[in-house]
Amino acid sequence: MSDIQYKEITFTVNGKERSVMIDVRSSLLEVLRNKLHLHSVKKGCEVGECGACTVLIDGEPFDSCIYLAVWAEGKDILTVEGLMGADGSISDIQQAFIDEAAVQCGFCTPGLIMTSYSILADGKRYTRDELRQKLAGNMCRCTGYHNIINAVENIMLKRIEEAEVKDS
Amino acid sequence: MSVGKSIKRVDAFDKVTGRAQYTADLCDERALIAKVLPSTIAHGRVKSMDTSEAEKVKGVVKVITCFEVPQVPFPTAGHPWTTDPEHQDIADRLLLNEHVRYYGDEIALVIAEDEISAKQALDKIMVEYEEYPHVLDPLESMKPGAPLIHEEISPNNVLASSSSRVGNYEEAIKEEGLTKVEGWYHLPTVQHAHLEPNVCYAYMEKERVVVVTSTQIPHIVRRVVGQANCLPWGDVRIVKPYIGGGFGNKQDALWEPLCAFASRSVGGRLVMIDTTREETFVNNRVRHSMHAHLTSWLRPDGSLVARKLKLYSDQGAYASHGHSVTAKAMGSVNQIYPCDNFEADSYTVYTNKQVGGAMRAYGMPQATFFTEAHTEDICQKMNLDPLEFRRKNSMPEGYVDDFSKNVNYYDTYNQLMDKAIEMTDYEEKRKLYAQPQTGPVRRGIGMSLFWYNTGVWPISIETSACRMVLNQDGSIQLQLGETEIGQGADTAFSQMAASAVGIPVEDVNIVSTQDTDVTPFGLGAYASRQTYVAGFSINQTGTLLKERILQNAHRYVRMPVELLDLVNGKIVRKSDGKELMSLCDLALNVLYCHEQGNHITAESTYQVKSNAYSFGVSVAEVEIDIPLCKVEILDICNVHDAGNLINPQTAEAQVHGGMSMSIGYGLYEQLLYDEETGRVLNDNLLDYKLSTSMDHPDMKVAFIENTEPTSPFGTRALGEPPACSPAVAIRNAILQATGVPFNTLPITPQRLYEGFAEAGLLESDFETNSRREHYDRTRDELNHKSQETA
Amino acid sequence: MKYDIKKLYEAGSLDEAISLLEEHPEAKIIAGGSDILISVRAGELAGCTLVSIYGLDDLRGVTLETDGTIRIGSLTSFSNIARNEIINKYIPYLGEAAGSVGGPQVRNIGTIGGNTCNGVTSADTASTLLALDAILEVKGKDGYRSIPIKDWYIKSKLVDLKPTEVQTSILIPKESYEGYFGNYYKYSMRHAMDIATCGCSVNVKLSADKKTVEDVRIAYGVAGPVPLRATTAEAAVKGRAVDLDMLELFSEKVKDDINPRTSWRASKEFRTHLMTELARRCLTESIRRSGGIFQ
Ligand SMILES: Cc1cc2nc3c(=O)[nH]c(=O)nc-3n(C[C@H](O)[C@H](O)[C@H](O)COP(=O)(O)OP(=O)(O)OC[C@H]3O[C@@H](n4cnc5c(N)ncnc54)[C@H](O)[C@@H]3O)c2cc1C
Ligand code: FES
Ligand code: FES
Numbered sequence A: 001m002s003d004i005q006y007k008e009i010t011f012t013v014n015g016k017e018r019s020v021m022i023d024v025r026s027s028l029l030e031v032l033r034n035k036l037h038l039h040s041v042k043k044g045c046e047v048g049e050c051g052a053c054t055v056l057i058d059g060e061p062f063d064s065c066i067y068l069a070v071w072a073e074g075k076d077i078l079t080v081e082g083l084m085g086a087d088g089s090i091s092d093i094q095q096a097f098i099d100e101a102a103v104q105c106g107f108c109t110p111g112l113i114m115t116s117y118s119i120l121a122d123g124k125r126y127t128r129d130e131l132r133q134k135l136a137g138n139m140c141r142c143t144g145y146h147n148i149i150n151a152v153e154n155i156m157l158k159r160i161e162e163a164e165v166k167d168s
Numbered sequence B: 001m002s003v004g005k006s007i008k009r010v011d012a013f014d015k016v017t018g019r020a021q022y023t024a025d026l027c028d029e030r031a032l033i034a035k036v037l038p039s040t041i042a043h044g045r046v047k048s049m050d051t052s053e054a055e056k057v058k059g060v061v062k063v064i065t066c067f068e069v070p071q072v073p074f075p076t077a078g079h080p081w082t083t084d085p086e087h088q089d090i091a092d093r094l095l096l097n098e099h100v101r102y103y104g105d106e107i108a109l110v111i112a113e114d115e116i117s118a119k120q121a122l123d124k125i126m127v128e129y130e131e132y133p134h135v136l137d138p139l140e141s142m143k144p145g146a147p148l149i150h151e152e153i154s155p156n157n158v159l160a161s162s163s164s165r166v167g168n169y170e171e172a173i174k175e176e177g178l179t180k181v182e183g184w185y186h187l188p189t190v191q192h193a194h195l196e197p198n199v200c201y202a203y204m205e206k207e208r209v210v211v212v213t214s215t216q217i218p219h220i221v222r223r224v225v226g227q228a229n230c231l232p233w234g235d236v237r238i239v240k241p242y243i244g245g246g247f248g249n250k251q252d253a254l255w256e257p258l259c260a261f262a263s264r265s266v267g268g269r270l271v272m273i274d275t276t277r278e279e280t281f282v283n284n285r286v287r288h289s290m291h292a293h294l295t296s297w298l299r300p301d302g303s304l305v306a307r308k309l310k311l312y313s314d315q316g317a318y319a320s321h322g323h324s325v326t327a328k329a330m331g332s333v334n335q336i337y338p339c340d341n342f343e344a345d346s347y348t349v350y351t352n353k354q355v356g357g358a359m360r361a362y363g364m365p366q367a368t369f370f371t372e373a374h375t376e377d378i379c380q381k382m383n384l385d386p387l388e389f390r391r392k393n394s395m396p397e398g399y400v401d402d403f404s405k406n407v408n409y410y411d412t413y414n415q416l417m418d419k420a421i422e423m424t425d426y427e428e429k430r431k432l433y434a435q436p437q438t439g440p441v442r443r444g445i446g447m448s449l450f451w452y453n454t455g456v457w458p459i460s461i462e463t464s465a466c467r468m469v470l471n472q473d474g475s476i477q478l479q480l481g482e483t484e485i486g487q488g489a490d491t492a493f494s495q496m497a498a499s500a501v502g503i504p505v506e507d508v509n510i511v512s513t514q515d516t517d518v519t520p521f522g523l524g525a526y527a528s529r530q531t532y533v534a535g536f537s538i539n540q541t542g543t544l545l546k547e548r549i550l551q552n553a554h555r556y557v558r559m560p561v562e563l564l565d566l567v568n569g570k571i572v573r574k575s576d577g578k579e580l581m582s583l584c585d586l587a588l589n590v591l592y593c594h595e596q597g598n599h600i601t602a603e604s605t606y607q608v609k610s611n612a613y614s615f616g617v618s619v620a621e622v623e624i625d626i627p628l629c630k631v632e633i634l635d636i637c638n639v640h641d642a643g644n645l646i647n648p649q650t651a652e653a654q655v656h657g658g659m660s661m662s663i664g665y666g667l668y669e670q671l672l673y674d675e676e677t678g679r680v681l682n683d684n685l686l687d688y689k690l691s692t693s694m695d696h697p698d699m700k701v702a703f704i705e706n707t708e709p710t711s712p713f714g715t716r717a718l719g720e721p722p723a724c725s726p727a728v729a730i731r732n733a734i735l736q737a738t739g740v741p742f743n744t745l746p747i748t749p750q751r752l753y754e755g756f757a758e759a760g761l762l763e764s765d766f767e768t769n770s771r772r773e774h775y776d777r778t779r780d781e782l783n784h785k786s787q788e789t790a
Numbered sequence C: 001m002k003y004d005i006k007k008l009y010e011a012g013s014l015d016e017a018i019s020l021l022e023e024h025p026e027a028k029i030i031a032g033g034s035d036i037l038i039s040v041r042a043g044e045l046a047g048c049t050l051v052s053i054y055g056l057d058d059l060r061g062v063t064l065e066t067d068g069t070i071r072i073g074s075l076t077s078f079s080n081i082a083r084n085e086i087i088n089k090y091i092p093y094l095g096e097a098a099g100s101v102g103g104p105q106v107r108n109i110g111t112i113g114g115n116t117c118n119g120v121t122s123a124d125t126a127s128t129l130l131a132l133d134a135i136l137e138v139k140g141k142d143g144y145r146s147i148p149i150k151d152w153y154i155k156s157k158l159v160d161l162k163p164t165e166v167q168t169s170i171l172i173p174k175e176s177y178e179g180y181f182g183n184y185y186k187y188s189m190r191h192a193m194d195i196a197t198c199g200c201s202v203n204v205k206l207s208a209d210k211k212t213v214e215d216v217r218i219a220y221g222v223a224g225p226v227p228l229r230a231t232t233a234e235a236a237v238k239g240r241a242v243d244l245d246m247l248e249l250f251s252e253k254v255k256d257d258i259n260p261r262t263s264w265r266a267s268k269e270f271r272t273h274l275m276t277e278l279a280r281r282c283l284t285e286s287i288r289r290s291g292g293i294f295q
Helices: A028-035 A092-099 A109-120 A128-134 A147-165 B012-015 B051-057 B115-124 B216-227 B256-263 B277-282 B324-338 B362-384 B386-393 B412-424 B427-434 B487-502 B530-559 B584-589 B648-667 B726-738 B749-758 B768-789 C014-023 C035-042 C078-082 C085-090 C090-098 C102-109 C112-117 C124-132 C232-238 C244-257 C266-291
Strands: A008-015 A014-021 A054-057 A061-063 A076-078 B032-038 B045-049 B060-065 B106-113 B124-129 B158-166 B179-187 B198-203 B208-213 B236-240 B272-273 B291-298 B305-316 B342-350 B441-452 B462-472 B477-480 B508-510 B564-567 B569-573 B579-582 B603-605 B612-624 B630-641 B700-704 C005-010 C028-030 C050-052 C062-064 C070-073 C135-142 C143-148 C153-155 C166-172 C181-187 C198-206 C215-222
Touching: A014 C166, A028 A054, A028 B324, A054 A109, A054 B324, A054 B462, A061 A109, A061 C102, A076 B115, A092 A109, A092 A147, A092 B012, A109 A128, A109 A147, A109 B012, A109 B412, A128 A147, A147 B256, B012 C215, B032 B115, B032 B256, B032 C085, B045 B106, B045 B462, B051 B060, B051 B115, B060 B115, B060 C143, B106 B115, B106 C050, B179 B362, B198 B256, B208 B216, B208 B256, B216 B236, B216 B256, B216 B277, B256 B272, B256 C124, B256 C153, B291 B324, B291 B362, B291 C135, B305 B603, B324 B342, B324 B362, B362 B441, B362 B726, B386 B412, B386 B427, B386 B441, B412 B612, B412 B630, B412 B700, B427 B441, B441 B726, B441 C143, B462 B530, B477 B530, B477 B569, B508 C232, B530 B569, B530 B584, B569 B584, B579 B584, B612 B726, B630 B648, B630 B726, B630 B749, B648 B700, B648 B726, B749 C078, B749 C266, B768 C085, C014 C050, C014 C135, C014 C166, C062 C085, C070 C085, C078 C090, C078 C102, C085 C090, C090 C124, C090 C181, C112 C124, C112 C166, C124 C181, C124 C198, C181 C266, C198 C266, C215 C232, C215 C244, C215 C266, C232 C244, C244 C266
Parallel strands: A008 A076, B032 B272, B208 B236, B305 B342, B477 B508, B630 B700, C005 C050, C028 C050
Antiparallel strands: A008 A014, A054 A061, A054 A076, B032 B106, B045 B124, B060 B106, B158 B342, B179 B291, B198 B208, B198 B272, B291 B305, B441 B612, B462 B477, B462 B603, B564 B569, B569 B579, B612 B630, C062 C070, C070 C166, C135 C143, C135 C166, C181 C198, C198 C215
16 A cells, blocks of 8 residues: 555644644545544545534535545634533533434434534524525434424524623 | 433433544444445346455455355344244345345455455455346235245245234125225335444454444344354344434344454454445335235215225345234234224235335334325215214224233323314314315325334333442442433433432433443333333332332431332431431442441343333325425424323424424335346435425424323333324325325325326416416515525 | 545646646546545546645636626635625526535535536536526636537536646626526425436516516526527517416427436426426516516
8 A cells, every 4th residue: 555645734623733644535524533533523424415524614514524634734624522612611502402402313413513503603693494404414314303403593592682682 | 200301311411522432433443344245136146256356455354255154044133032933033144145135235245454445355356146037026026936035935925924804804895885995005115314324343352252333232133143153142242332323224133243254254353344325225224115905894974894904015135024014014004993894914025125124113104104094095085074084983092902902091092183183273274275276386284193012012022121230429320221322212211210219310320332241131222112111120120229228228227118218319207208318328338338338239120011002193284386296394293192201302302303204204215226127226315315404394292191001100102103194194185285195105296296197287277366376485485595595 | 434546636726737637637627526526435436536626716706807797716616606795696596506506515515617517417507507608718738718608518427628628717798697687496306405306597688668578598407418408498488578478488388498308316207397387487587586577
């Protein structure tokens, strides 16, 4: 296997700058899971269909399975591991997934949390249908999406309310 | 009492933080990778295989062909074993098969240092086949002259058949003035599509083989790995971490026997089989496709006089769960609508297709479909009100099933229907939509009932073993062979254990992982048995632990044991509830006592010799755009009677998931085949139409909590039941909206097109006005869409 | 997971990409990879050599040129098209088409260049670009070429792209969109994450009094091996009054142009039925967006 092409990439992962030597044939999923041991990034299909491998790249959700790791050079990557505070606190979205029973087998959960995180980042108000559309790249076989949408909607409304209170 | 409260799932925190470890997360990255070579014919024999080029691929460690595995057939079904050879599961499978029975059948295995090398080697294996004709439909497969799929087991491809006779059908139908209604109903092959594809890894410790795997049934898999590898069962250790869904697919030994064999073939090195989504569709299990023919004879008042069912179930290439699924479906009809004269024959037939196994609700989604579609076909033909029909003919209060001895203790179906009617305005809408609809967009509302069993008694054994270990701080470890597969079992177990022992639920540490070396024997997750069956062993073991705690407490509080109780982690005086000592103090003192140190533990097995009915109803309201051949679900509602709920919030979540699966069964999902080759055409999530978040409306759920008298916690099945009835409620709503009976699932746009074309609905010149109105609606929808994209 | 790629070259500039393609004639271009990587994994392209142009940020973005031409860089992602101001102001129906692709993640990675270079009939943006008479700009070792989209498609999965050529931009001339209103309807089995069973893109230009169809263009995905225009239908209603008869004629006439086939996904008859129905609906909607008045 001497002809394998390697390359060092430098990128920010969950707030920390990392340099890793990678086999250029690797997907970002491979590097995150197997090199950096970020096991929240799940593999459900390897072809961009299920969303279990969703991570944020510069704030936008991508399927890390169909993203070549070499492209991550200089990018800012966020996974569920990166949502935990230094004190072990979790984000309001994660807490909402717990509170709304939006978690069952949990395999889709990290991907869905990352997509939700990006949806709610802009502080805008979306209808339930819009939320459905924005979550449509993440499949879940256990929940029928009902409680997931409840979780995302609740946090959206809560944040909007808090922002309004602050403003006034 | 923590039972009955919506506490948060005990595993939720780990799952939202990515901390929960699934099989692939646990495997050392240095594992060898094993990949199977799938056959490229649906039926035939491997005459020869040349692996020399494959072996030369850099990184390849070993290639194993179908000629090199033990020629000892083994069964794979995740049933409890029986020592009675007559009732054992059929052993018709080898680790790798020289007699190829479906397109994709496993014929060789490459073990390599990495995945790419393994894949490259697979491409280089040269296979010579002797090809036989293949057969993809059970009705074809039963015909004389059809290619034989398992000659050694069946001379006509019928794996098994069974019949049921009640009263006298032939005599009964002679009554004058009866109306006969009959119909064929066709159910598709669908797949579980759990989000985590199957994955397992194996290695050896001393002479024993360890398999870590994504399974629902670790103790059963241990037995099958032993059988397939000709090993004493004690030489096999199975570890089950968190799993990313199973839905019955993982209630089977899937890759574990082969993975164990692979590791054993390379000196016990660590070998992983990490399957693809495509393999999950092709090489695992599916829900049985079925053809059902139902005939009913009725009096003008809608009372049922006689019924006949012929049921043909597509087993696919190997026996797996086999006829159990078909027999369950057959048995359903005469319980939901008991009829004095009933005749049924059912056949489970081998074909050259994906293997039928267990899938959520085990035959009942099929049975519920044909029974309840037929109900509305009867009502349409005889101009009866389906609600009245159901009130009149459905299983009455006090009904007892002869075989299971299950009892309908309450007026359950009427209670359920009343609740569902209230939640959906069923009656008003039914009336409204019964008025002539002429436009291109029409609406309808439909209903369906179902029932389900809890566990497998009396067909098979039902036992559960439980262990509780008291810690120094008064908390306990709880261990069971029953598994968490996403349904929330660990949470329910913790709640029941807390209630049984008398401690706060936070003081129960459930050991989620099953390890057959450590975990007490249990059968695992299937038949919606776990909460009911483990309820007994948890209750018994909890009572035992509590007794031991109180006996020890007696030494410290100097009161007779009979006057003591353990409540919320405190030793109290029964008479007035006075707190005498905390369990924490007691546990610490007892464990480290100089005179009489003692570790308080309890372990016991309970054999359950009862079963329990679980019931429910679905109502669906739909809107059909006839020219577009599209169905939109406007409202969908499930009401269940699963007895007392252990955790209402997780129960409701469970119902959402089942409804979602059934919506897919009704409208979207099916495995499609290339007739010519037998190959699955849509073995991926783009072409297999698993619902996305945009394909569902919000779902309504309610419960009627009639206590189940046989259960210590008053509970009965809930895991699978939600998947039974929504599909046919949707079908019945489409029938009301359009007058067209769709008797083949899923009701795809293509089928709607064919149905509407045949009914002449597509030629109809919809009144210009309604067409206009309709375009306005479409416009609104499009506007809405474009806003979203903007 | 690793892809079976023999060699990967990452181009740092457009010209470097062209010379890499010249040096490695067997190499394939990879943009977002949402087609290519799937084929590599499936084995069709296993062991291939790739030239990645994903890093060429110059080929990203939408600009309005001084002559009113809308220039869309070939690497612009579907998401960026769907939320782009210029697109939403002048050709929102292209935004609709881009917004109908897959799901949010796929829309973030997939590029409009890839959607036209793959030569696929179901490509969601292709029919709208065809209905807009877009011009595709490519650059190769011999410099730039501009190709009208009607000449771009050669056959299924084959487009007029010479060795060493990279598609750089998609241009929508002003006369193609000014005064036109349109919409795209994607018909699929699911509401998201699906390939079109049939895609229909219509745009229309009405007379000043909004009572006459001055021009109309309709293009389909999956009506043939490559995206196609229903020119007979277009010709039949040009100059006609905005009324229901015109609508019926239009939808009837598309049958002369379309040629869908039966596959396991849908039958020819069903697709034909849908295409006539969508012609009617998309034209109605385009007229409505134009402020048109049915007589
Ligand atoms: C899960 C999933 C869902 C999808 N859903 C849809 C959908 O709904 N609708 C749809 O239309 N498509 C869909 N696609 C297909 C795909 O996303 C699109 O075709 C996309 O436009 C491809 O763009 P890309 O940049 O990723 O292409 P690549 O894979 O990088 O390239 C595609 C082809 O175009 C060539 N190419 C790309 N860019 C250039 C260029 N600038 N110059 C010359 N050649 C070039 C490549 O060599 C290759 O042959 C889906 C794909 C996936 C994985
Ligand atoms: S694993 Fe990446 S989308 Fe499924
Ligand atoms: S919780 Fe199991 S797939 Fe979503």
